[in-house]
Every structure is written in structure tokens, then in C-alpha cells.
Amino acid sequence: MHQNEMRLEFDSRSCNESFARVAVAAFLTQLNPTLEEVADVKTAVSEAVTNAIIHGYEGRVEKVTILCRLEDQELYVEVSDEGKGIADVALAMEPLYTTKEECDRAGMGFAFMEAFMDSLEVESEPGRGTCVKMRKRISREKRECSAVEEEGRLGTVAGYAAQSPVRPDEGFGSRQERS
Amino acid sequence: MNQIFTIAGTVMTIHLPAELDHHSSEQIRAEADRLIRTRNIRSLLFDFGGTSFMDSSGIGMIIGRYKMMRFMGGNVLAIRVGEQMRRLLTLSGIYKVIDIYEGLPQQSELY
Numbered sequence: 001m002h003q004n005e006m007r008l009e010f011d012s013r014s015c016n017e018s019f020a021r022v023a024v025a026a027f028l029t030q031l032n033p034t035l036e037e038v039a040d041v042k043t044a045v046s047e048a049v050t051n052a053i054i055h056g057y058e059g060r061v062e063k064v065t066i067l068c069r070l071e072d073q074e075l076y077v078e079v080s081d082e083g084k085g086i087a088d089v090a091l092a093m094e095p096l097y098t099t100k101e102e103c104d105r106a107g108m109g110f111a112f113m114e115a116f117m118d119s120l121e122v123e124s125e126p127g128r129g130t131c132v133k134m135r136k137r138i139s140r141e142k143r144e145c146s147a148v149e150e151e152g153r154l155g156t157v158a159g160y161a162a163q164s165p166v167r168p169d170e171g172f173g174s175r176q177e178r179s
Numbered sequence: 180m181n182q183i184f185t186i187a188g189t190v191m192t193i194h195l196p197a198e199l200d201h202h203s204s205e206q207i208r209a210e211a212d213r214l215i216r217t218r219n220i221r222s223l224l225f226d227f228g229g230t231s232f233m234d235s236s237g238i239g240m241i242i243g244r245y246k247m248m249r250f251m252g253g254n255v256l257a258i259r260v261g262e263q264m265r266r267l268l269t270l271s272g273i274y275k276v277i278d279i280y281e282g283l284p285q286q287s288e289l290y
Contacts (some may be wrong), residue, residue: 046200050201103239106236
């Protein structure tokens with residue numbers, strides 16, 4: 001099985017939200033996703049990271065961690081914080097449910113993650129933090145327009161990754177294993 | 180840099196940024212509310228012409244402004260909406276309360 005993994009840790013500042021989703025999208029380009037698949041993953045990652053910043057840490061600046069793994073044609077993403085945690089995960093995942101309506105929250109974060117990814121799992125413990133685990137299969141059969149071909153629309157980081165594709169079997173992942 | 184807010188008569192257009200997330204929504208929110216409160220705005224247009232990314236924070240920001248405009252008797256439209264943005268507006272159910280245009284609306288749609 002081809003496997004490649006990366007881990008990202010950053011401050012829970014709202015300006016890092018776009019960095020986080022673009023970084024995951026750039027890592028994903030190795031699987032040659034379509035534009036739509038990239039957009040789906042970016043939205044889902046953005047939702048999870050925003051939740052960690054707004055709800056997990058409630059504005060405090062601490063660390064958000066993303067673990068990203070490519071296994072054959074599947075993307076696995078884990079977004080975790082060590083913040084407040086969620087007392088009732090099932091309730092929090094209900095569409096339109098929000099604890100911060102006054103802040104213009106739509107209550108659609110988990111619903112979007114569920115809609116745009118193939119699977120979603122949420123583990124949380126009050127006072128310990130939350131971990132969101134998502135998976136998405138990236139289609140092997142390509143339609144006429146793939147993300148790599150339209151690299152310009154992905155932003156500079158993804159564009160850079162697209163210019164120098166790293167195959168899962170010869171990337172930095174395998175170098176780490178050797179050392 | 181381009182102007183984010185343009186006002187023509189009672190119509191205000193918000194030219195949304197390339198990526199509408201929690202960070203950029205927060206920046207738009209305060210100024211939009213100030214303008215809606217202080218100027219006589221009857222129609223609010225969200226211009227998606229330059230927008231390629233949005234998440235639920237953007238949806239929340241739009242719903243918040245929609246509530247405000249409704250309260251004041253105005254209407255809200257989304258204009259120059261592309262395929263990807265239409266998907267999100269549809270999935271969120273926001274299309275039920277806001278008219279969505281691929282291009283620009285007729286003058287008769289505005290107050």
C-alpha cells in the first residue's frame with residue numbers, strides 16, 4: 001500500500017484557517033484530485049479548523065493539529081484541539097444547532113463536513129478537547145479537468161505542489177521511514 | 180485595492196473576497212452592519228463574482244445580514260454566483276430566502 005503522511009501544528013488564529021486548508025489541498029494533489037474534490041476537502045478542513053478555533057479554544061491562542069494521511073486513493077484527515085470539548089456530540093452534529101448564534105454561526109459545520117467527505121467521526125471529551133476524523137476517496141477515473149491542470153485556482157502553495165508532484169512511494173514520507 | 184462596499188442609491192453591493200471563511204467574514208460583518216444601520220439601504224447584494232471558496236462561516240454571515248435586512252424591510256440577493264458557490268448556497272438552504280443570480284439582477288428586483 002502506498003502511504004504518505006504529514007502533520008501540521010499551528011496557532012488557533014483565524015488567519016491560519018486559509019493556510020490550513022490550502023496546505024491539506026496541496027498535500028492532496030499527489031492523488032490528482034478533481035477541482036470539485038479539492039473544493040470539498042478545503043471546505044471540510046476549514047469547518048473543522050474553524051470549530052477548533054471558535055468553539056474549542058473560544059478565541060484563546062493555543063495549538064490546532066492536523067494529521068493527514070494518503071492511503072492509496074484515500075485521504076484521511078484528523079483535526080484536533082485540546083480545548084473545551086463537546087459534552088453532547090450527537091446534539092452538536094445536528095444541522096442548524098449552534099451554541100454561538102449571536103456570533104452569526106450557521107450551525108452547519110458538521111453538516112458540511114458530512115456532506116463533503118465520505119466519512120466523519122467525532123471524538124470529544126469535555127475539558128480534554130476534540131478530534132475530528134474524516135475520510136474521502138479520491139476518484140481514479142478523471143474527467144477532462146483535474147486540479148493539477150488548473151493549479152492556478154488552488155493558490156500558490158497548491159500550485160507549487162502541482163508543479164513538482166511527489167509520488168507516494170518516493171516522497172518525503174518514505175525518506176522519514178528510512179531515517 | 181478594490182472597494183468591498185459600493186452604495187448606489189438604496190442599493191449596497193458587497194464584493195465578497197476570493198475566500199469567504201470565518202476570518203474574512205468577521206472583517207466584512209462589522210462594516211456591513213454599520214453601513215446598513217447608518218445609510219438607507221433597501222437592497223443588499225452579495226457579489227460572488229470573485230469568490231471561489233466559502234464555508235459555513237460565510238453562510239452564517241449572509242444569514243445574519245439577511246435577518247437584519249428583513250427586519251428593516253429590505254431584500255437580499257446573491258449575484259454572479261458560479262457553480263461551486265451555488266452548490267454551497269443550495270446545500271445550506273439559503274437559496275430559499277435569498278434570490279440567486281448567475282449574472283446581474285433586473286433593476287425591478289431592487290428596491
